[in-house]
Amino acid sequence: MSDLIRLTGLRMTGYHGVFDFEKTEGQPFVVDAELELDLTAAARTDNVIDTVSYADVADLIEDVVSKERFDLIETLADTIARAILFSDERIRATTITVHKPRAPLTQEFDDVSITVRRAREDLDPMLVTIGTGSVPRIMKQMEAEAAADNAAPTRDPDLPASFPVRAVLALGSNLGDSRATLASAVDALKAAEGVTLLNTSPLARTKPVGGPDNQRDYLNQVVEIETQLSPHELLNLVQRVEEEHNRVREERWGPRTLDVDIVTYAGAVIDSPRLQVPHPSAAERAFVLLPWSWMDPVALLDGTPVRELAVQAADHGDVERLE
CATH class of the missing domain: 3.30.1130.10 (GTP cyclohydrolase I, C-terminal domain/NADPH-dependent 7-cyano-7-deazaguanine reductase, N-terminal domain)
Structure with missing residues (x-):
């Protein structure tokens, strides 16, 4: 109804x-x-x-x-x-x-x-x-x-939002107790000043994409938040959450205790030395797109339904939904 x-x-x-x-x-x-x-x-x-x-x-x-x-x-x-x-x-x-x-x-x-x-x-x-x-x-x-x-506006990454806007974040982990790490990271985002947690996706078990061989499978999750933080302030927040969960940046696409990426921010385009939004590879990654579509079946990315992009992604068959 x-x-x-x-x-x-x-x-x-x-x-x-x-x-x-x-x-x-x-x-x-x-x-x-x-x-x-x-x-x-x-x-x-x-x-x-x-x-x-x-x-x-x-x-x-x-x-x-x-x-x-x-x-x-x-x-x-x-x-x-x-x-x-x-x-x-x-x-x-x-x-x-x-x-x-x-x-x-x-x-x-x-x-x-x-x-x-x-x-x-x-x-x-x-x-x-x-x-x-x-x-x-x-x-x-x-x-x-x-x-x-459909021509998304370019946004100043240092300018706070004049009213609460929505952002989509992608989380991943394949070191330590990944399930507990993701739950703790979501709690940290929920408790952060200036952030309201709106929705969370089910967990997904996924195969590593790129990086060294013999990595463990990842657990991935997507969350939707509302915030008036500027894009760079939001980036500072998610990087602080990563550091609090022992994230170490030693190897590109290497194993990590926690990775938090900003996928979208208020439908805007952001291109700074520190941050690119929409996330440059999000449209090609089923480990982001599928959990996002489970959370929000009508979500769009650059005007295309996220669920359609997920089906086209090369790693679509490597993503398992965890109930």
């Missing part, structure tokens, strides 16, 4: 109808919208970034109603529904009712309305194809904005 966000009785002027005067003079339309999504994260964090803004949805509906021109309110409702799904991947489905209280009827009536429901699986085959194949302007605009958004 999904949680719901409802907007009812949104009133605005539109220019829709089969008669010419309807497209030139305009008339009032009323829209009800119901969004199906998971609100668990928002309820837990009390943070607006973890939910869908109903104000943004209302603005989007108004844009479609006021800027497009359709003969049928069926097409209007379908366009609104698809635009909403396209606007935020967290929305699983939406139900849209369009009321046309001044429809050109000769009889007395209270209202004329239609209701459509569209789910995310309905989006791909006809992402922006409406009616006879025309693409409404609002959808073209949204496509352009989405393409621009």
